[in-house]
Amino acid sequence: MAPQADDILQSSLPGLWKYPTYKKQPVKYAEIWMECKKIDDNTDGLWRVHDGFYDFTEWVYKHPGGSDWLSITKGSDITEAFEVHHVTKTAEYLLKQFFVRPATEPRNSPYTFMDDGFYHTLKRKAQPILAQLPPGPSAQSKLCSDLLLAAFLLLSTVANATYNFKLGVLAGFILNFLVVSAHNFFHMKDNFRMYYFDLSFLTSREWRISHALSHHLYTNSLLDLELTFFEPLLQWVPYRTKSLCVRYGSWLYSFALYFIFFYISIVSRLYLTVQGKLKPSLRKEDLIPFIPLFVMYAYSGATFINTFIMWCWIVLIASFFFSLNGFNAAHHHPENFHDGDAPRADCDWGICQVDAVKDRTEVNNSKFLVLVTFGDHCLHHLFPTIDHWHLHHLYPVFYETCKEFGITYKSGTVLDLLKGQFLQLAKNEPNRNPPGK
Incomplete structure (x- = not known):
């Protein structure tokens, strides 16, 4: 329901x-x-x-x-x-x-955004640190993304030439890493690497709205489009009206949605284009997802039908890993605030971000994993335009500010976050105590 x-x-x-x-x-x-x-x-x-x-x-x-x-x-x-x-x-x-x-x-x-509040205090402490760092994307992030692109195109072509679906799984896994790393770039000023994201059938322009302007700014509130995009199938908000099928059936069919998430995006855009609801309806970036198909066909010697099947397989696999990673990256855990839960009296934007995030300890120990798996997630929400490779520099002032304001920064294991998302899907009673109580 x-x-x-x-x-x-x-x-x-x-x-x-x-x-x-x-x-x-x-x-x-x-x-x-x-x-x-x-x-x-x-x-x-x-x-x-x-x-x-x-x-x-x-x-x-x-x-x-x-x-x-x-x-x-x-x-x-x-x-x-x-x-x-x-x-x-x-x-x-x-x-x-x-x-x-x-x-x-x-x-x-x-x-x-009070001047003496949590977020403005944190920004003031972060400014001298960020002033010492190179502006824009780091050389390391750019190199990693470029190498991932090369590896993806090479593996896809070899998988197609040998018609090896196991290699196709690996190519899809690499495409997932590439797309997540590109998310680092579309938060910044316009640059060509943000279009690596479009190789997935998702689009960087749409995600600048749904992700950067909606999810990032209004995290886990009713204004968060990513929170409600899959309703009524996936209901992260603790609605009291959730049916048993939605609460527990979603534990199974959510995985099916992960596989077709990329395809849902392209089908939705085609439907909305036909309905005349997308303006402009076609953009040059809409051709980007077809670049791997062209490369695979041009350089593998395979038939177009086989190439198309392998391409669809690779996108299917990439969609699964991207969704599994994304939906379990930080936000959907019973300990995190979701709209409907009792809120704090202090609605400082930065505090509300910390309340809606739980980081993964294993991921945050590697700069590469941070880049390709939505790591250092809390700091990324607080400073989305800062390159992922540089975020670790901000932990000392972040911890200091949390201590100053009595805010608890939560972290857990990858398994903890994975289990937490299913518990949140099943949850139909809001948290009665505000965060920190």
Whole structure:
């Protein structure tokens, strides 16, 4: 049974005044999430930051991070994105020249960014450390991603030439690593490596919305599109109306969804394109997923039919490993906050991020695994534009700030997180005590 708006509290988070409009849509996808957020934010076609309206029209194509971030979000409240994507004070100084008028209504967001709060304190402590690091993606991350791309194309071609499905499994596993490493790059300013992500049938542009602007900024709240994307089949929110089939049957059929996740993405886009709901409907990046098919066919000597079958097999395997990794990376554990649970009185954005994350100890011990398995997840949420290879430098000030504010940073094993996601799927009673109690 699918949860309805009147089955649950509008949101357990104070400050999220409206039940998100996108959740009422029969098909949930990145563009509709953004369009519905604009309706809920009601900014008269401007950009809202905290309690002011701004006009960045002349700045869109001058924006150092690329035009997408501003062109996509025009007409919405970008407070969280502005705070989180700009670690230094430079953007704050520039902001004043674009001011139009003050806002008269409260933000439809539960989060705060007080100057003496957790997140601003952590940012101030992190600034001198980040100033000593090279800007942008690290040489190590770029090299790893490029080598993964070469290995994927080589293994795929050899698997196709020999029609060896075991090699195809290995190629799919490498594609999964490549796609996750590319996620590191689409959080940053425009760069060609972010398009490695598109080799999967997922698209970097859509994930800049569903992942960077939705999941990262409103983690485990009703505004998190990734939390609700698979509803009613997978229900991470502790709805009291969950049926036994959904609570426990999902332990089995979730694995089937993992295998076809990439295919769901391409089929959904084709359906939405035919319906005229994607604008623009076709982009040059839509050709990227077909590059491996062309390479495999051109250099293996195999027939096109065999090549197509092997390509589909490799994508199927990559989809499984990517989904298994992604859905068990950090967020879905009964110890983590999910909308519906009792919230803290302090809704500092950074604290809410820590409450929604549980890191994996084995992964965080390797910079390579951090890059290819969504590692150092809590720090990545707090500083998403910082290259994964550099995140470990921030642990000392992160631990110090957690201690200063009495915040508990949670970690567990890979097995603990894997078991935790099934326990969260079965959970239909919210946590009655706020995090830390």
